[in-house]
Amino acid sequence: MTARTSPESARDIPEATVARLPVYLRALVTLSEQGTGTCSSEELAVAAGVNSAKLRKDLSYLGSYGTRGVGYDVDYLRYQIAREIGVTQDWPVVIVGIGNLGQALANYSGFRSRGFRVVALLDADPARHEAVVAGIDVRPFDELERIAHDHSVAIGVIATPAVAAQDVADRMVACGITSILNFAPTVLNVPAEVDVRKVDLSIELQILAYHEQRKTQGAATA
Amino acid sequence: MTARTSPESARDIPEATVARLPVYLRALVTLSEQGTGTCSSEELAVAAGVNSAKLRKDLSYLGSYGTRGVGYDVDYLRYQIAREIGVTQDWPVVIVGIGNLGQALANYSGFRSRGFRVVALLDADPARHEAVVAGIDVRPFDELERIAHDHSVAIGVIATPAVAAQDVADRMVACGITSILNFAPTVLNVPAEVDVRKVDLSIELQILAYHEQRKTQGAATA
DNA sequence: CTTTGTGAATGCTTTCACAGCA
DNA sequence: TGCTGTGAAAGCATTCACAAAG
Numbered sequence: 001m002t003a004r005t006s007p008e009s010a011r012d013i014p015e016a017t018v019a020r021l022p023v024y025l026r027a028l029v030t031l032s033e034q035g036t037g038t039c040s041s042e043e044l045a046v047a048a049g050v051n052s053a054k055l056r057k058d059l060s061y062l063g064s065y066g067t068r069g070v071g072y073d074v075d076y077l078r079y080q081i082a083r084e085i086g087v088t089q090d091w092p093v094v095i096v097g098i099g100n101l102g103q104a105l106a107n108y109s110g111f112r113s114r115g116f117r118v119v120a121l122l123d124a125d126p127a128r129h130e131a132v133v134a135g136i137d138v139r140p141f142d143e144l145e146r147i148a149h150d151h152s153v154a155i156g157v158i159a160t161p162a163v164a165a166q167d168v169a170d171r172m173v174a175c176g177i178t179s180i181l182n183f184a185p186t187v188l189n190v191p192a193e194v195d196v197r198k199v200d201l202s203i204e205l206q207i208l209a210y211h212e213q214r215k216t217q218g219a220a221t222a
Numbered sequence: 223m224t225a226r227t228s229p230e231s232a233r234d235i236p237e238a239t240v241a242r243l244p245v246y247l248r249a250l251v252t253l254s255e256q257g258t259g260t261c262s263s264e265e266l267a268v269a270a271g272v273n274s275a276k277l278r279k280d281l282s283y284l285g286s287y288g289t290r291g292v293g294y295d296v297d298y299l300r301y302q303i304a305r306e307i308g309v310t311q312d313w314p315v316v317i318v319g320i321g322n323l324g325q326a327l328a329n330y331s332g333f334r335s336r337g338f339r340v341v342a343l344l345d346a347d348p349a350r351h352e353a354v355v356a357g358i359d360v361r362p363f364d365e366l367e368r369i370a371h372d373h374s375v376a377i378g379v380i381a382t383p384a385v386a387a388q389d390v391a392d393r394m395v396a397c398g399i400t401s402i403l404n405f406a407p408t409v410l411n412v413p414a415e416v417d418v419r420k421v422d423l424s425i426e427l428q429i430l431a432y433h434e435q436r437k438t439q440g441a442a443t444a
Numbered sequence: 445c446t447t448t449g450t451g452a453a454t455g456c457t458t459t460c461a462c463a464g465c466a
Numbered sequence: 467t468g469c470t471g472t473g474a475a476a477g478c479a480t481t482c483a484c485a486a487a488g
Contacts, residue, residue, distance in 0.1 A: 014456075014457075015456090016456080016457060016458090017457090018429060018432050018433075019425075019429055021428070021432070022422075022424070022425040022428040022429065023409075023425065025428070026407065026424075026425075027409075040468090040469065040470090041469075041470070041471095042469090047409070048409065049409040051458090051459080053458080053459055053460070053461095054457090054458065054459075056469095056470065056471060056472085057457090057458080057459090057471085057472080059470090059471085060470090060471055060472065064470080064471070066469080066470050066471080067465090067466065067469085067470075068464075068465045068466050068468080068469050068470045068471080069465075069466045069467075069468045069469050069470080070466070070468085070469070070470090071468095071469070071470085072470090084432070085428050085431060085432045085435075086428075086431040086432055086434065086435030087428060087431055089435070091427075091431055091434070093427070099326070100322065100325050100326035100329050101323075101326040101330075103322050103326075104321070104322035104323040104325075104326050105423065107322050108323075108423055108424070110407055110423060110424035111423070111424065111427065114424060114427075114428065115431065116424075116427055116431075154434050154438075155427065155430055155431070155434060157427075178434065178437060179430040179431075179433065179434045180430075181423075181426055181427060181430060185248065185332055187245075187249075187269070187270065187271035193437075195430055195433050195434070197426050197429060197430055199421060199423070199426055200244075201327065201330055201332060201333070201403075201421070202244070202248075202330070202332035202333065202336060202338075203241075203244040203245065203248075204403055204419050204421055205313075205315070205333065205336075205338055205377065205379075205403060206243070206244040206247070206307050206308075206309055206336065207240060207241055207244065207419060208377055208401040208402075208403060208417055208419055209307060209308040209309055209313055209337065209338075209377070209401075210240050210243070210306070210307045210308055211240075211401065211417050212308065212313070212376050212377060212400065212401045212417070213307075213308030213311070215400060215415075216376075236478075236479070237478090237479095238478080238479060238480090239479090262446090262447065262448090263447075263448070263449095264447085273480090273481080275480075275481055275482070275483095276479090276480065276481075278447095278448065278449065278450085279449085279450080279479090279480080279481090281448090281449085282448090282449055282450065286448080286449070288447080288448050288449080289447085289448075289487085289488070290446080290447055290448045290449080290486075290487040290488050291445075291446045291447050291448075291487070291488045292446080292447070292448085292488070293446095293447070293448085294448090445488105446487100446488085447486105447487090447488090448485105448486085448487080448488095449484105449485095449486085449487095450483100450484090450485090450486100451482105451483100451484095451485100452481105452482085452483090452484105453480105453481085453482075453483100454479100454480080454481075454482085455478100455479085455480075455481090456477105456478080456479075456480090457476105457477080457478070457479090458475105458476085458477070458478090459474105459475085459476075459477085460473105460474085460475075460476085461472100461473100461474090461475100462471105462472090462473095462474105463470105463471095463472090463473095464469105464470090464471085464472100465468105465469090465470080465471095466467100466468090466469090466470095
């Protein structure tokens with residue numbers, strides 16, 4: 001036990017670094033499955049699609065988990081990152097809105113394989129309450145409070161149409177959910193202590209279109 | 223016509239600004255549908271979920287489209303942003319991988335409503351070639367080259383499992399696609415001139431888990 | 445008087461380049 | 467010798483605060 005790495009893990013990791021830790025984690029899992037025991041910052045950086053200076057800087061916020069002249073022990077670093085992110089513990093998750101996207105999310109193995117456990121699928125439409133998706137019953141949205149309470153749900157996923165999303169978010173906040181992943185194409189108003197991350201398919205395409213337009217425009221003008 | 227705003231639109235808009243333009247566009251569409259003819263930077267900023275100084279700075283990269291003391295004409299600004307992004311033109315798109323997620327994407331109205339036209343749904347699994355999704359036949363993946371050529375496709379969407387994604391990307395690049403939206407949880411290797419944007423559901427959840435862990439940990443320790 | 449558009453200041457992120465350690 | 471960990475430098479992004487314009 002060195003004094004450098006405090007047992008409770010370092011404070012204030014930059015947000016840009018936090019966003020990359022899951023990428024490193026995935027790369028380490030892949031390396032581990034391939035039987036790689038040790039890797040250099042350069043090798044891991046290539047696997048994660050970043051440059052090695054950035055990778056080393058990022059890892060330095062967590063502590064000193066490498067060995068100079070050698071590199072990183074894949075399984076050890078993997079565990080340390082998983083612990084830092086918090087995916088060594090169990091996170092019960094509720095998904096609201098079981099259309100095509102909600103079903104895709106419920107079936108997505110990446111959710112269950114990394115500490116996330118879907119405890120309920122909710123939908124306001126009674127026609128969907130008959131369905132079983134990914135082995136889980138679709139339940140009425142009204143059961144949100146009970147389920148959130150019974151399972152101590154802290155993370156909610158919104159996969160409803162845009163018009164319903166704010167109401168769903170309000171109800172989630174009211175029953176103690178403090179992290180929301182929002183797939184509905186709308187801005188959510190929530191209290192400051194609630195974290196919202198947004199995934200917007202149409203926005204991603206528009207960003208690509210902007211750059212694509214520049215490419216072809218440049219070819220025509222230059 | 224002022225000299226300030228060049229007809230061919232300004233150069234080098236910062237990437238962070240480009241990523242917000244679609245958000246502003248959506249807010250403007252909503253305001254327009256509500257019958258709002260004019261709005262201040264403060265009103266638009268609230269609707270878009272940013273602060274007004276940032277919004278004004280962002281818009282200043284496009285030109286001077288506001289009126290001091292008054293604000294912005296909603297429909298005029300909306301058109302200017304749409305043109306800047308490139309969504310006033312038609313973008314043929316091909317989606318590869320028609321599982322739950324691919325179907326959700328094909329059915330997503332936000333794609334078709336903003337200049338994006340799904341010209342083909344492709345899947346390697348023959349069992350899926352019988353299906354019709356969102357009114358479009360699912361076709362064999364082998365038809366990629368022909369379809370990309372016939373429709374001048376520049377944007378491709380990958381919604382396959384991770385193992386297939388790199389092969390799909392290689393084939394896309396080979397047939398002239400230069401923008402890729404990747405939903406598979408893997409790092410893609412592509413030439414520098416090809417733009418890749420990645421949407422990763424599991425990474426978003428992990429980022430939320432990190433912050434969630436901090437909240438509860440803080441409550442216990444402090 | 446109101447609100448935009450923007451230099452200047454601040455804060456954050458990435459990259460460089462090398463001291464320090466194995 | 468080889469590779470990590472990290473100050474220092476450079477590059478971006480956000481915020482401030484106010485002059486300019488209507």
